[in-house]
Amino acid sequence: MSRIRSAAAAVAHLDRRTFLAATAATGATAGLGLAFGPGSGSADAMQPATARVAGRRVVQAPAAPSTAGTTLETFSAARGATGYRRLAGGPAWTREVRTEITGAKGGREDRRTALASFVQLTDLHLTDVQHPMRYEFLRSGRAGAWRPHEALTIAGVASLIERINGLRGGPATGAPLSFVMTTGDNTDNNAKIELDWFLAAMNGGRITPNTGDPRHYEGVQNSGLKEFWHPEDALRDADKKLGFPRIDGFLKAALRTVNSPGLRLPWYSTIGNHDDLAGGVYSLGHNFYADFATGKRKLEIIPADDAERLFKGTRVGDDPKGVQMRALLDAHAKDMRTVTPDERRAPFTQTEYLAAHLDPAATGPGPVGHGYTKDNLEQGTLYYSFRVSENVIGISLDTTDPGGHYTGSLGTAQLRWLERTLKAHKDDYVIVFSHHYSRTLDNMNRDPGRPGEARHGGDEVVALFQRHPKVLAWINGHSHQNEITPRGTFWEITTASHVDFPQLARVFEVVDNHDGTISLFTTLIESAAPHRTDFSDLSQTGLAALYRELSFNAPGASQKLAGDATDRNTELLLRKP
Numbered sequence: 001m002s003r004i005r006s007a008a009a010a011v012a013h014l015d016r017r018t019f020l021a022a023t024a025a026t027g028a029t030a031g032l033g034l035a036f037g038p039g040s041g042s043a044d045a046m047q048p049a050t051a052r053v054a055g056r057r058v059v060q061a062p063a064a065p066s067t068a069g070t071t072l073e074t075f076s077a078a079r080g081a082t083g084y085r086r087l088a089g090g091p092a093w094t095r096e097v098r099t100e101i102t103g104a105k106g107g108r109e110d111r112r113t114a115l116a117s118f119v120q121l122t123d124l125h126l127t128d129v130q131h132p133m134r135y136e137f138l139r140s141g142r143a144g145a146w147r148p149h150e151a152l153t154i155a156g157v158a159s160l161i162e163r164i165n166g167l168r169g170g171p172a173t174g175a176p177l178s179f180v181m182t183t184g185d186n187t188d189n190n191a192k193i194e195l196d197w198f199l200a201a202m203n204g205g206r207i208t209p210n211t212g213d214p215r216h217y218e219g220v221q222n223s224g225l226k227e228f229w230h231p232e233d234a235l236r237d238a239d240k241k242l243g244f245p246r247i248d249g250f251l252k253a254a255l256r257t258v259n260s261p262g263l264r265l266p267w268y269s270t271i272g273n274h275d276d277l278a279g280g281v282y283s284l285g286h287n288f289y290a291d292f293a294t295g296k297r298k299l300e301i302i303p304a305d306d307a308e309r310l311f312k313g314t315r316v317g318d319d320p321k322g323v324q325m326r327a328l329l330d331a332h333a334k335d336m337r338t339v340t341p342d343e344r345r346a347p348f349t350q351t352e353y354l355a356a357h358l359d360p361a362a363t364g365p366g367p368v369g370h371g372y373t374k375d376n377l378e379q380g381t382l383y384y385s386f387r388v389s390e391n392v393i394g395i396s397l398d399t400t401d402p403g404g405h406y407t408g409s410l411g412t413a414q415l416r417w418l419e420r421t422l423k424a425h426k427d428d429y430v431i432v433f434s435h436h437y438s439r440t441l442d443n444m445n446r447d448p449g450r451p452g453e454a455r456h457g458g459d460e461v462v463a464l465f466q467r468h469p470k471v472l473a474w475i476n477g478h479s480h481q482n483e484i485t486p487r488g489t490f491w492e493i494t495t496a497s498h499v500d501f502p503q504l505a506r507v508f509e510v511v512d513n514h515d516g517t518i519s520l521f522t523t524l525i526e527s528a529a530p531h532r533t534d535f536s537d538l539s540q541t542g543l544a545a546l547y548r549e550l551s552f553n554a555p556g557a558s559q560k561l562a563g564d565a566t567d568r569n570t571e572l573l574l575r576k577p
Helices: 003-011 016-029 136-140 150-166 192-203 250-254 286-293 304-316 323-331 350-358 374-379 412-424 458-466 540-553
Strands: 049-053 056-060 075-078 087-090 095-098 113-121 180-183 205-207 258-260 267-270 384-389 392-396 429-433 471-476 483-486 491-494 505-512 517-525 569-575
Touching (some): 113 384, 150 192, 180 471, 192 258, 304 323, 350 374, 412 458, 429 505, 491 569
Parallel strands (some): 180 267, 471 491
Antiparallel strands (some): 049 056, 113 505, 205 258, 384 392
């Protein structure tokens, strides 16, 4: 039975004591108050750390800082200049010190105290590639509307989790990592089966990324349409003309069961537009979307002019309720492929999203609910705060606009809650997490469930954070591009996705320099898969490596998503409030 189908019933058995116990347990791996004195480059010079575990103190010693497994050690590099390019290990990315908010003082490396250390994942886009509501049909007009590597998202995330589990601690301080936060677009099609896959990947378990007919792949990669890469046959498709290889057995391997090790750290969840809206864009109405998603018709291609027209409409947001999309599906009803229906492809509601996280079977390394609580479920809210360490709190926002479109905003109730939370924690440092970044909080479509409530944009949120000087960072995703922006009193840090190259996650370390400044260290990591690929290696590890290489070569992919050096591995200086 789907984990989502049973989640609502399971939540009914949770009580407040369960939640408090789980919340206390999240400090189990927290490296708090780690002092770094002179000669802190060696493990012997570091002072023991104390962490609170279920109300009692335990001693943890930080490891020596290590760049192993990070882009400070090596990063994927392409061989050749044209055509399909193979990857191999390349030069490391340097760490850049950024002083736009305040200057760096000498000797700070000898007196640091780590306040928090954690990992951000974002835009995993775990994808059912046979889902009837995929946007593949737009590829006739937009090469980037479909990714040749999408069938390997599960293998890719399992390898990324393996990398996180293998980190010895914060690369700059050695402080033990205390948790992982996802910042949305955990799923791609807002499908129940994808949410099951996401929870299983994060908590550990076996995942079979196949829907519809369990014996046969039913999607664009065996459609006979030249717009798509057909890895298993001799069709001279558009991608093979660019050098994409023929790989016998690829589709069978891509749909094979994947074993995820699951995170060893507690993890928290933030919702994104692809988790909440049809295709990440449309407020189509649940029944219409459910009927199509679980049905037997799949649209695979449309004329390029129609694709371009729909794409432009999507970009400008003039069709949040999907009127044009419905008309297009009706107009091309006779052009659709017949596929095997699957009820597991049904969209999940916000209530089902919350209930699935709160299901005790989905607790994994904790906490119960992964940030969400019974209050969220009862009130229909998707935002919360949580204790990061003794003097740091985290805030997770819901920036998706239920009224439709891929940009976001905050409703008045959430904005007022955010103001109250910041005031209540005026003595704590604050780290804020969301899916959208400030420039994409410009969507004023009203929430159908709260039609009388105003929506609020990024400028208003930035101004609120600037009025609270203990807000240190606003961490987000959505753009699939690395970007770090000074906001006067805090840093806004946007991290690239793990579906588009360069497929990264980011490690954060918050440090008191004991000189009137605070440093935020950011370090990017790739998955644990080898940089080199072998087209004959269709093991889980081989597929994860191929996932990266295919994403680099995907037609229409931007090669600017890694950002500049100052958007990658950094030390970001702040004035200590």
